[in-house]
Amino acid sequence: MDSLTQIVLGAAIGEVVLGKKVGNKAMLYGAIAGTIPDLDVFASYFTDTVTALSIHRGFTHSIVFSILFAPIFGWIVSRYETFKNFKSWSWLFFWAFVTHPILDAHTTWGTQLFWPFDLRLAFKTIFVIDPIYTLPFLVFLILTIRQKRTSKKRNFYNKMGLLVSSSYLVLTFLLKWIAFNQFESALETQNIAYLQLDTRPSPLNTILWSANVETKDAYLLGNYSFFDSQPITFETYPKNHELLGDLVINEKVQRMIKISEGWYTITKKNESLYFNDLRFGLLSLTPKAQNFVFQFKIDVDNSGKVEFIEAPKDTRDGKKLLSELWIRLKGN
Structure with a gap:
């Protein structure tokens, strides 16, 4: 998905993991973590077109990457932040890292979620930019930010953002199935x-x-x-x-x-x-x-x-x- 969507998703995940303990900083680090897997696009500046395309949404979009690098980023942040819990920061980065490729797996390009296995997961149910997915999610995230850390409304708005966006994502599978049947019927006719x-x-x-x-x-x-x-x-x-x-x-x-x-x-x-x-x-x-x-x-x-x-x-x-x-x- 596009960078804005991944930032919103990462921020919402950060809030779920550490929002009650560190407030908006959880969203900030979640948003940062949500963009890190897409740094593989810089490969195009250092290698040929074919190799860059092969790398894109490869290792950095895998479960292996999430497992290996979440503790590294968690340790770095825990060294200088007031909240020193290494495990909690690691969980934040892990969930922000792993939800990024899971969302990308719904697009046409897909992801190598199970790298190093040679399998690209691509459900092809949503375009890389979809306002219906992103905008309501963003609105709920903004409402969440405006609430105090201990407010029940903060938790409610964030969960609603995740629920609405995830529900739409599930709906796209039904829409794809209907469209597929229409094409199949047309070919038969x-x-x-x-x-x-x-x-x-x-x-x-x-x-x-x-x-x-x-x-x-x-x-x-x-x-x-x-x-x-x-x-x-x-x-x-x-x-x-x-x-x-x-x-x-x-x-x-x-x-x-x-x-x-x-x-x-x-x-x-x-x-x-x-x-x-x-x-x-x-x-x-x-x-x-x-x-x-x-x-x-x-x-x-x-x-x-x-x-x-x-x-x-x-x-x-x-x-x-x-x-x-x-x-x-x-x-x-």
Whole structure:
């Protein structure tokens, strides 16, 4: 999830663990702890694109990280804070660390919660930024901060924030199930034979859902809103995996295929090959659009070394997409 959401969650967890003993400092340290797992994004400044993508939401988003580093941070804080209880500070950091990846596991990218096991947990029930999850949670957190440490209202507001946000998170599973059934029914009605069906919410909401459908030679992309009155339509995108040629056995190419979970197409522009990760869709709802959210140029130098270079995004595409999503959300 986005940084603000993780800060709010971390602060609320900090309040649960140590709020009665240290007051707002519990929220402060919880908020800090809630952002620490995302420091893995700095890997992109020190390594290549493929490695950085592999690292993202890996070790720092695991239970192992929470167990190993919570006592370290707990010990550091207990050395200089007035409240010296090492165990309590360690518990605060542990729960703030571990709830961070559990929340992230609900997004499309998912997390390697069980690192070092090669398993990425991704429920794909909520977009990385969802105001319906974050804003009520933030309001209750602000109400909590305004109360005295010993106030019953303080405990009530904080628990309500956790309850409301968690209830919405549970609701997203039901919404995903309904959307999945709608896509499944549409494919059956249209006599489309497929190998896999994958669904996810569109940006900023859980009303409009997107689907990736794998067939033998292509992927079908479709959208469904709970306000739709017309049948679901699908756009076809050829896999073009054969364009990779001998590159398919390259170690970095294989890693990118694994990162994308096999949901990728290859396109060719001006003699250059591009790797398109389909899991995050497109920056447009226009039929046959090609501006994928995550598109990488496959660069091969004279020595045969392969590098993936992320294609630049036009900010105008993002603004246009928001407008298109709002219109599409209201039904077809």
